[in-house]
Amino acid sequence: MNLLIAAPSKPSPSTKQLIEEAEKDFKVDFLNFSELSIEVSTGNIDTIGLDLNSYDFVLPRIDRPRFQPGFHFMRLVESFGVKSVYPAETVLIAHNKFLTLECLAKKGVPVPRTILTFNKKFTKNALQKFEFPLVLKVVDGSGGLGVFFLENEVSADSVINSMDSAHRELLVEEFLPNDGEDIRLLVVGDKVVTAMKRTANKSGEFRANLTAGGTGKKFEAPDELNQIALDSARAINAKICGVDVIESEGEFKVIEVNLNPGIYKTGLATDVNISKHICEYIKGELK
Numbered sequence: 001m002n003l004l005i006a007a008p009s010k011p012s013p014s015t016k017q018l019i020e021e022a023e024k025d026f027k028v029d030f031l032n033f034s035e036l037s038i039e040v041s042t043g044n045i046d047t048i049g050l051d052l053n054s055y056d057f058v059l060p061r062i063d064r065p066r067f068q069p070g071f072h073f074m075r076l077v078e079s080f081g082v083k084s085v086y087p088a089e090t091v092l093i094a095h096n097k098f099l100t101l102e103c104l105a106k107k108g109v110p111v112p113r114t115i116l117t118f119n120k121k122f123t124k125n126a127l128q129k130f131e132f133p134l135v136l137k138v139v140d141g142s143g144g145l146g147v148f149f150l151e152n153e154v155s156a157d158s159v160i161n162s163m164d165s166a167h168r169e170l171l172v173e174e175f176l177p178n179d180g181e182d183i184r185l186l187v188v189g190d191k192v193v194t195a196m197k198r199t200a201n202k203s204g205e206f207r208a209n210l211t212a213g214g215t216g217k218k219f220e221a222p223d224e225l226n227q228i229a230l231d232s233a234r235a236i237n238a239k240i241c242g243v244d245v246i247e248s249e250g251e252f253k254v255i256e257v258n259l260n261p262g263i264y265k266t267g268l269a270t271d272v273n274i275s276k277h278i279c280e281y282i283k284g285e286l287k
């Protein structure tokens, strides 16, 4: 069986681990899809130098900064009818925090109350619909960048005024009180294969992202939470994803779904071979 693992750069430690594991079961090629050229002409669409027809399965690793080439690549995968882990549309949904929340909310998945605004004036108006503290987010941030804590109207004004454009999509979100912790659940197929509690590293830092200095520890998720993660993955039509949840005042709320979940660090922190689970899932899909 021929597997194409595709990412927008040289393989990261997570992608390297996936390639190594996959080589035990598949003939594996790696593609840096940001180096791809795509050509259309009347009645024809072509990938220059790539024969997608020769693959049985495509495993994409699409990160937030480079989701646009990822979207085009997944459109091709769809056009060529090659099996994969999500349709192209999911790339747009998952890389826009508001579209994600919209899909989750529609399916009844618990999410924080959030207002999307398109310019600074309306962002400031939206603040009046909440009580401080609040969270402000750009729609396309990652790794904790683009997420701001607004303690009161003065700090809100200064953060909003410092944003680079007057016409920027922003999310005003209720702050979910917690101890600087969030939960990352790793969904593969119809299973949650591992879960990790992440804790922010400094007092005063509310973002628990590992890239923002947080630390991760294995977490035994209750059935209710596993079900929320599986419902979230289904809501955005992704077979592999990381679901981020905050537990606040006894309730779980999903804050985002990540299409490019770290496998290497999460695997180390939780002692689970996530790559193996992914390969088992692909084998099941190709039976």
Ligand SMILES: Nc1ncnc2c1ncn2[C@@H]1O[C@H](COP(=O)(O)OP(=O)(O)O)[C@@H](O)[C@H]1O
Pocket (backbone or CB within 6 Å): 112, 135, 137, 141, 142, 143, 144, 145, 146, 147, 173, 174, 175, 176, 177, 180, 181, 182, 206, 207, 208, 209, 244, 246, 255, 256
């Ligand atoms: N509504 C919220 N209430 C409290 N903390 C939040 C909220 N939203 C995000 N956070 C904290 O900020 C971190 C980053 O937010 P997130 O929306 O996941 O953005 P990113 O894509 O940058 O990871 C989360 O992991 C969590 O620790």
Ligand SMILES: [Mg+2]
Pocket (backbone or CB within 6 Å): 143, 144, 209, 244, 256
């Ligand atoms: Mg996150």
